[in-house]
Amino acid sequence: MGTFTILLGGDLVRTPRLDSQLAGARVIAADGGIGHARMLGLTPELWVGDFDSVPADLPHDLAAVPRQVFPAEKDKTDGELAIAAALERGATGLVLAGAFGGKRADHAFLHLALAVRLAEAGISVLLTSGAQEGIPLLPGKAGFDYADGTLFSVLGFSDLSGLSVTGAKWPLDHVEVAFGSSLTISNEVKGRLEVALGHGRALLLAHPYPLPES
Incomplete structure (x- = not known):
């Protein structure tokens, strides 16, 4: 039970406010979102995705994170799969770090809409890029x-x-x-x-x- 941070592939900057929001949360990375872990000083407990966006030269501790691998042709995004993994582990709150920006505007829109749906289901959700944040x-x-x-x-x-x-x-x-x-x-x-x-x-x-x- 508790709060999970989901590392997504959008833009992310580290700020004191972001550090306080992530403090004590369990961490799951969605595909290329693991690239934020090094900047934040975090080691995810799980790495989810089809692994088509893996950053180059990951340090050993991040490359060794347990993986849950999915095919490239699937009916959910890597981010939604990572969120589902957190909910399966009893998440009652989610911080979606890297939820905005990046190369995929469709993924950013999905994160906004999904956050509203999750909030309606009783899950506390914060979306953040470090510089801006969204709350349903x-x-x-x-x-x-x-x-x-x-x-x-x-x-x-x-x-x-x-x-x-x-x-x-x-x-x-x-x-x-x-x-x-x-x-x-x-x-x-x-x-x-x-x-x-x-x-x-x-x-x-x-x-x-x-x-x-x-």
């Missing part, structure tokens, strides 16, 4: 510990109803948000951020660290 929003109220000025968005995966946002530069009070609307994109924390949702599927995407200047 379920009907009800949730509070967040972000500092003033933190950029955040509420991403809707359906029409949303009864959405309220307080502790923000642009608060909302029990609004309806159509699927695909940009109303809830690019807000800023101002005080204690709380989000309440009446009905729908959504995810909070926040940037705890400043975005690089373009």
Whole structure:
């Protein structure tokens, strides 16, 4: 039982916040996601995938991680298989590290949608790249510990109803948000951020660290 970190193949930067989120978690790597283990100083207990994205020159301790091998032609991604392995081991919480970015936008979208589905099934989920993080929003109220000025968005995966946002530069009070609307994109924390949702599927995407200047 407990929290598992799933190392995925997307972009990942190490930050003090990320270190604290990963502390004490069991670790499973999904194919090329094992490349993040060296940077994070972690040794996974299991390595899952079809192994078509194995990083070159892995240190011996990582190359020797027990493997669960799947064929390249399969009906689930390596990331979903790694998550399934964690759930089989009793995971009640998941940190999906490397869930954004990388070469596959379809995989990134899958991780967002899968996180919402897992949350609806009672699994705590955090998606992170180190620089940004996503948290599924379920009907009800949730509070967040972000500092003033933190950029955040509420991403809707359906029409949303009864959405309220307080502790923000642009608060909302029990609004309806159509699927695909940009109303809830690019807000800023101002005080204690709380989000309440009446009905729908959504995810909070926040940037705890400043975005690089373009």
